[in-house]
Amino acid sequence: MAQPNIQDSLVRDFAALVGAEFVMTGEADRYAYSYDAAALPPVMPGCVVRPGSTEELGRVVSLCNHHGVPLIVRGAGTNLSGGTIPQHGGVVVLTNRLTRIVEINEEDLYAVVEPGVITARLAAEVAKRGLFYPPDPGSQTVSTIGGNVAENAGGLRGLKYGVTKDYVMGVEFFDVEGQLIKGGSKTVKCVTGLNLPGLMVGSEGALGVFSRITLRLIPPPQSARSMMAVFASIRAASETVAAIIAAKILPATLELMDNFTIRTVESFRRAGLPTEAAALLLIEVDGHPAQVADDAVKVEQICRENGSETVTVARNAEERNAIWQARRDALPALAKLKPTCVLEDATVPRSRIPAMIQALQEISREYRLPIGTFGHAGDGNLHPTILTDRRDKEEMERVERAVAAIFERAVALDGTLSGEHGIGIAKARFLEQEVGAATIGYNQRLKAAVDPKNILNPGKMV
């Protein structure tokens, strides 16, 4: 039986619509959808529904609205801001049966997909046709395109290729009444009506439910070169990031790992990382072979001028993969150290990275907490990661204060609360600090206008 705010008649309606086997009301099933990848307490949904077609998805939305029941749409649940926790109970709607790649258009360079398509699957399918879908969140082997668009996910290639919003050409979504709304198009240019794709990217399931997304594809780079630069001080590494950007070189990827993260990753996989290094920069330049050769030389030179002891260039695909695997291991390796892993994504203008790194070191000392820092340094997007144990109340209070201090410092440095993980539940209380009360009021009026009963992912973002 569904609990606690779902009427039996609604469950029967769902079952008649999608089939009884795709409506879950048992306690174990509901528990499985009470949490996501954020370190936040779980909240049980009333029931879980898995529509099998976009038409069914639209009907599920209108049924929830008719009954005034909260609806939380969920892709893979990998978000790190509590975006899929059913804070007010209600219905969790899964998109994992909506996995059709409807079209890959090689003439006009776009793909049309359903929201439950796994990011890496799309990337692989377009690669088979000699095309490239660049957004590559670290979670890409499980995360969905619907979740990526709703969070405006970034990835390792964000510096040069941008983030999900740069690839969204069109969206189709259900409004709260289950009507199909369309924004954008398959054309390169489109200024018809309001910029609905712009509004919906990053809307975290609070303004509508995606049913189809049109994504821009591009030709892949002809060649790439990856390198690893070793630094004896994290300040030197962070100054190097700023120097590479200031030299007007745009690597595809420019990632930072501090000593704590290096040691943790090394004991996780034994990849041969220099555990004595204070920091590493993992860099990839790509493009035309001549440009790549030129950029690689300049990057290496800038690294050495800024104090890098060694710069190792990958000689083949195996060595290149090893570099990127080390980066991809950072979060899973850190997460294994302690029961609770609080991963933040405070982001600052690139020139402010050295100041932000210094702030993180001060915060780590002041609150007596280990903070592993890694991230997309080339975007100014750092992932300070605090390892803790939610059961230790005293330490968790320090963690809360440290997190608040991290955001305060980031905003003071002209930065932002979130580079890519969204606001969700996790950061709602810091929002006013960055945007002010009037902006929150504007967001709330917008939300109230499109969702008067406040059923679409209530309690999130604002």
Ligand SMILES: Cc1cc2nc3c(=O)[nH]c(=O)nc-3n(C[C@H](O)[C@H](O)[C@H](O)COP(=O)(O)OP(=O)(O)OC[C@H]3O[C@@H](n4cnc5c(N)ncnc54)[C@H](O)[C@@H]3O)c2cc1C
């Ligand atoms: C190991 C790891 C590495 C990560 N690395 C990165 C990274 O490099 N870059 C990055 O940006 N993020 C990263 N993330 C965070 C996360 O993977 C992204 O936010 C991702 O976009 C979430 O996709 P998802 O399918 O899991 O969405 P979910 O977590 O299921 O949902 C996320 C939000 O989208 C909404 N949503 C989902 N589907 C729809 C839909 N059809 N219509 C409307 N709203 C919808 C949900 O309601 C929710 O608010 C990482 C997470 C993990 C665990």
